[in-house]
Amino acid sequence: xxxxxxxxxxxxxxxxxxxxxxxxxxxxxxxxxxxxxxxxxxxxxxxxxxxxxxxxxxxxxxxxxxxxxxxxxxxxxxxxxxxxxxxxxxxxxxxxxxxxxxxxxxxxxxxxxxxxxxxxxxxxxxxxxxxxxxxxxxxxxxxxxxxxxxxxxxxxxxxxxxxxxxxxxxxxxxxxxxxxxxxxxxxxxxxxxxxxxxxxxxxxxxxxxxxxxxxxxxxxxxxxxxxxxxxxxxxxxxxxxxxxxxxxxxxxxxxxxxxxxxxxxxxxxxxxxxxxxxxxxxxxxxxxxxxxxxxxxxxxxxxxxxxxxxxxxxxxxxxxxxxxxxxxxxxxxxxxxxxxxxxxxxxxxxxxxxxxxxxxxxxxxxxxxxxxxxxxxxxxxxxxxxxxxxxxxxxxxxxxxxxxxxxxxxxxxxxxxx
Amino acid sequence: xxxxxxxxxxxxxxxxxxxxxxxxxxxxxxxxxxxxxxxxxxxxxxxxxxxxxxxxxxxxxxxxxxxxxxxxxxxxxxxxxxxxxxxxxxxxxxxxxxxxxxxxxxxxxxxxxxxxxxxxxxxxxxxxxxxxxxxxxxxxxxxxxxxxxxxxxxxxxxxxxxxxxxxxxxxxxxxxxxxxxxxxxxxxxxxxxxxxxxxxxxxxxxxxxxxxxxxxxxxxxxxxxxxxxxxxxxxxxxxxxxxxxxxxxxxxxxxxxxxxxxxxxxxxxxxxxxxxxxxxxxxxxxxxxxxxxxxxxxxxxxxxxxxxx
Numbered sequence: 192x193x194x195x196x197x198x199x200x201x202x203x204x205x206x207x208x209x210x211x212x213x214x215x216x217x218x219x220x221x222x223x224x225x226x227x228x229x230x231x232x233x234x235x236x237x238x239x240x241x242x243x244x245x246x247x248x249x250x251x252x253x254x255x256x257x258x259x260x261x262x263x264x265x266x267x268x269x270x271x272x273x274x275x276x277x278x279x280x281x282x283x284x285x286x287x288x289x290x291x292x293x294x295x296x297x298x299x300x301x302x303x304x305x306x307x308x309x310x311x312x313x314x315x316x317x318x319x320x321x322x323x324x325x326x327x328x329x330x331x332x333x334x335x336x337x338x339x340x341x342x343x344x345x346x347x348x349x350x351x352x353x354x355x356x357x358x359x360x361x362x363x364x365x366x367x368x369x370x371x372x373x374x375x376x377x378x379x380x381x382x383x384x385x386x387x388x389x390x391x392x393x394x395x396x397x398x399x400x401x402x403x404x405x406x407x408x409x410x411x412x413x414x415x416x417x418x419x420x421x422x423x424x425x426x427x428x429x430x431x432x433x434x435x436x437x438x439x440x441x442x443x444x445x446x447x448x449x450x451x452x453x454x455x456x457x458x459x460x461x462x463x464x465x466x467x468x469x470x471x472x473x474x475x476x477x478x479x480x481x482x483x484x485x486x487x488x489x490x491x492x493x494x495x496x497x498x499x500x501x502x503x504x505x506x507x508x509x510x511x512x513x514x515x516x517x518x519x520x521x522x523x524x525x526x527x528x529x530x531x532x533x534x535x536x537x538x539x540x541x542x543x544x545x546x547x548x549x550x551x552x553x554x555x556x557x558x559x560x561x562x563x564x565x566x567x568x569x570x571x572x573x574x575x576x577x578x579x580x581x582x583x584x585x586x587x588x589x590x591x592x593x594x595x596x597x598x599x600x601x602x603x604x605x606x607x608x609x
Numbered sequence: 610x611x612x613x614x615x616x617x618x619x620x621x622x623x624x625x626x627x628x629x630x631x632x633x634x635x636x637x638x639x640x641x642x643x644x645x646x647x648x649x650x651x652x653x654x655x656x657x658x659x660x661x662x663x664x665x666x667x668x669x670x671x672x673x674x675x676x677x678x679x680x681x682x683x684x685x686x687x688x689x690x691x692x693x694x695x696x697x698x699x700x701x702x703x704x705x706x707x708x709x710x711x712x713x714x715x716x717x718x719x720x721x722x723x724x725x726x727x728x729x730x731x732x733x734x735x736x737x738x739x740x741x742x743x744x745x746x747x748x749x750x751x752x753x754x755x756x757x758x759x760x761x762x763x764x765x766x767x768x769x770x771x772x773x774x775x776x777x778x779x780x781x782x783x784x785x786x787x788x789x790x791x792x793x794x795x796x797x798x799x800x801x802x803x804x805x806x807x808x809x810x811x812x813x814x815x816x817x818x819x820x821x822x823x824x825x826x827x828x829x830x831x832x833x834x835x836x837x838x839x840x841x842x843x844x845x846x847x848x849x850x851x852x853x854x855x856x857x858x859x860x861x862x863x864x865x866x867x868x869x870x871x872x873x874x875x876x877x878x879x880x881x882x883x884x885x886x887x888x889x890x891x892x893x894x895x896x897x898x899x900x901x902x903x904x905x906x907x908x909x910x911x912x913x914x915x916x917x918x
Contacts, residue, residue: 263883270671288886292672432779433759434864442760572885582867586779589868601692608685608887 223501224250226276230261232457233280233331233488234522238514242505249501258282269295269493277496278506281328282488286318287568289491290327297492299326302503310512310528314563319489328489329510330527332518334455335557336392336485338478339462339545341380341469344450348374358476364393364422367479371429374450381431381449386423386585387578388435392453393419394574395483395564401602402567410573410602423581424591432585441465453478455485456525456554463544473545475553482560487527525554532558569606576601664892671888682893693894695869696877697901699785703873704853707789707796712845715797716838719804720830734805737798748795749862756787756863778863781870788871791859796852800845807841808834843913850909854902874898 229235239251254276256264262285268275269292281289289296304326308316315330338361342352350370351357361367371382383389394400397415402408410416431449433439443449445466452462454475462473490506492499508514515526520536531537532555540551547553580598583589589597665683668676686693722733740748755762756777764774777783811834819829835842857875865871872880878898882891 266671266886289672292670295672434778437757437778437864438754439757439759439761442757446760448759575884579867579869582779586776586867588779588781604689605885608890 222248222250223498224252225278225496225498225502225505226252226254227278228254228256228261228265228276229280230258230282231255234518234524235331235509237521238509238517242508246505249505251505265493269495273495275493275495277492277498277502279491279493280331280488281491283318283334283484283486284571286327286489287566287570290321290325291568293321293325293327295494296327297494297496297499297503299328299492299503300324302500303507304329304503307507307511310530312527312529312558312561314484314561315487315527317563318566328491329506331488331490331510332456332486332515332524333527333558333561334457334484334486335525335554335561336395336478336483337454337475337550337553337557339452339454339458339473339475341447341450341472342474342546343472344374344378344380344447348377348380348450350374352474354474354476357474361476361479364418364479368422368426368429371426371451375429378450380447382429383451383453384431384433384435384440384443384449386427386430386432386581388453389430390419390423390577390581391485391574392478392483393422395485396478396481398562398564400564400566401570401573402565404565406565406567408602408606411599420577420581420595424584424594427585430585434582445469453485456523456550457486459523459542459545459550470544471546475545475547475550477553477557481562482557484558484561519551525558529555529559569609572605573602576605661892661895664889665896667889668887669889670886672886675889678889682890683897685890686893686897692869692872693874693877693897696872696874699870700854700856700873703785703789703792703856703871704850706785707792708846708849708853711793711797712800712842712849714793715800715845716804716835716842718797718801719808720834722801722805723808734802737801739798740795741799743795745795745858746862749791749859752787752791752794752859753863756790778866781866781868784860784863784866784871788856788859788863791863792853792856796849800849803845804838804841807838811837839916843916847906847909847913850905851902854898854905874901 227239236253239253243249243251261280262282265275265279265281300320305324307329311330312333315333319328319330320326340357345352345357348370350373351360361370367382375381394416397413397419399409399413400416401410401413431443433443433448441464444452444462445468447469452458462469490510492502492506496502510527512526512528512531515528516531516534516536518524519526519531519540523540526532526537532551537551537555539548540554541548542550576598580589580594584591584594666677666679668678668681718737721727722730722737727733754760758764758774758776758778761777763777767774775783777787815833815837816829819833824832855875856873857879860871860873860876861879863871865876874894875898878891878894881887881894
């Protein structure tokens with residue numbers, strides 16, 4: 192009796208499996224299905240819909256995951272040799288890691304990527320390629336930085352509130368710190384949230400960061416890195432000691448515990464979400480000294496894909512200037528294609544929350560001011576180590592010199608291990 | 610006589626023969642029935658286990674080529690990896706800070722829940738066990754906001770009572786205490802239920818006799834409950850040890866702090882694999898972790914023997 196039941200269950204399982212298989216293989220033979228892995232917030236969905244309407248033989252299957260899960264899934268699938276999608280998004284922090292293993296991706300140059308290179312920001316395109324001319328991916332959006340400031344707190348501190356005057360006053364980092372000190376003393380607010388963020392912004396203005404173009408470590412002699420470290424570490428009194436991406440940050444933003452926020456375009460939404468009551472209290476100006484980039488992604492075609500040409504045709508359409516304009520209008524993701532920065536709708540991108548009707552112009556200018564800088568796969572590890580070092584001084588767990596020495600030692604240890 | 614004997618022998622033989630065959634087919638179907646577990650275990654348990662041994666002898670960034678380096682990963686781990694040894698100390702500190710108060714609290718709670726006069730026992734038991742089935746990620750996120758330095762509810766109460774607020778995420782001890790509290794909150798109820806079942810095995814006669822002799826509740830607890838519960842307490846200590854060596858989600862979500870004060874062994878393993886992509890090295894860390902847990906369990910067993918005898 193029991194035995195028969197066992198067979199029955201086995202039979203049932205097998206038939207279910209069979210049906211499942213049949214379901215998968217069925218479908219029209221001329222229809223191509225492209226799988227696409229994204230993380231949330233890319234704003235690409237509507238345009239993907241449109242592409243499918245115009246190209247009925249292509250079906251795009253989107254799979255969304257959380258930011259770091261997405262990248263880990265992708266790495267696992269690539270290492271496993273199967274299961275990777277036809278198209279995968281890669282965020283700028285991961286570009287070097289994937290470029291180092293270019294054999295895992297189709298070289299988009301082979302499918303015509305070089306013809307459209309001129310459409311994109313030169314520095315971002317260089318990041319997407321390597322010395323041999325391999326093209327890892329096509330740029331989606333970019334994160335050129337401006338700076339948002341709270342007009343009410345600036346006024347309280349006796350600082351100017353008009354954006355032009357602010358830009359003039361805060362033209363150098365020293366001036367920024369000086370104004371910050373005045374603000375910190377006059378109000379119960381601070382100039383910015385936490386040391387590591389200022390360090391990041393000044394670092395991103397560098398023409399060379401931790402490595403020279405040959406890949407040698409220049410951490411201890413890199414002018415801009417030392418400058419970023421000194422300015423940050425010697426003036427910790429103007430920062431509030433509140434890490435980004437915590438609940439504390441949101442609460443502090445709403446309460447006005449810090450008066451300036453370094454502002455890549457995607458930060459606009461984060462400010463609105465966390466501090467809805469501060470609408471109209473903000474204004475935007477350029478960052479002292481130079482611009483810098485924070486974030487943005489590429490769309491890549493993993494080598495496991497059987498349809499690289501179709502995938503390339505699709506993403507080169509999706510990320511062409513016309514579509515980037517549509518995405519920008521709908522979601523505010525800032526385009527990587529400078530040809531549309533002059534477009535009226537980009538120029539007049541307005542936001543009452545920030546009291547600006549020319550945000551697009553500002554970000555466009557900032558994007559064009561960004562310079563290419565060499566990064567290595569180790570860059571993000573070093574960023575983490577230095578960020579922790581600054582925070583340890585903020586927390587009072589280490590002295591400045593001690594923190595620097597420990598960090599340099601740790602950086603060297605991590606590099607030696609490679 | 611002899612003939613009957615022979616016939617009977619024949620019958621018995623036949624029976625045995627049948628029984629043997631029946632047994633054999635039963636064996637096969639039995640094996641088939643339990644095979645799913647072994648197949649799944651082989652694929653998801655045994656193979657990865659064996660493969661980490663292989664991996665630990667390679668330098669492997671997962672995406673790139675594997676490079677055989679023998680025992681270099683282990684050598685590096687023992688000679689030049691302050692972070693790993695820091696994570697070992699952190700793990701033991703956090704384990705101690707969470708386990709000791711947790712077990713004491715659980716025992717007291719179980720004792721109260723077991724008292725005869727308590728009404729609504731079912732509800733209390735459920736309430737006490739609830740944290741254990743709450744999503745650990747949700748717990749860590751809620752506790753992280755509660756332990757906020759500027760806007761956390763715990764510092765708010767500290768200030769209300771005239772105490773200085775504590776920089777939970779910024780100081781060594783603050784972070785470790787915060788993580789310990791999260792673990793405690795989650796596991797006190799679980800241990801309480803285990804203790805409760807142990808308490809119910811203690812004869813009521815003992816308590817009645819003690820009450821007649823005029824022993825107070827405190828005396829009853831110390832001289833009847835605790836000694837009778839010794840084997841169960843030891844069981845929970847071993848369970849907490851195994852759990853405590855694997856603390857991961859709490860420090861990952863709360864943040865390990867600027868001087869790695871919240872970096873536990875498993876979090877270090879994860880970081881090696883998924884933020885620094887040194888999969889070979891992470892595999893070596895996993896094996897050392899395995900031996901540390903074995904060693905610690907042996908010490909545990911030894912102590913248990915000494916206490917028992």
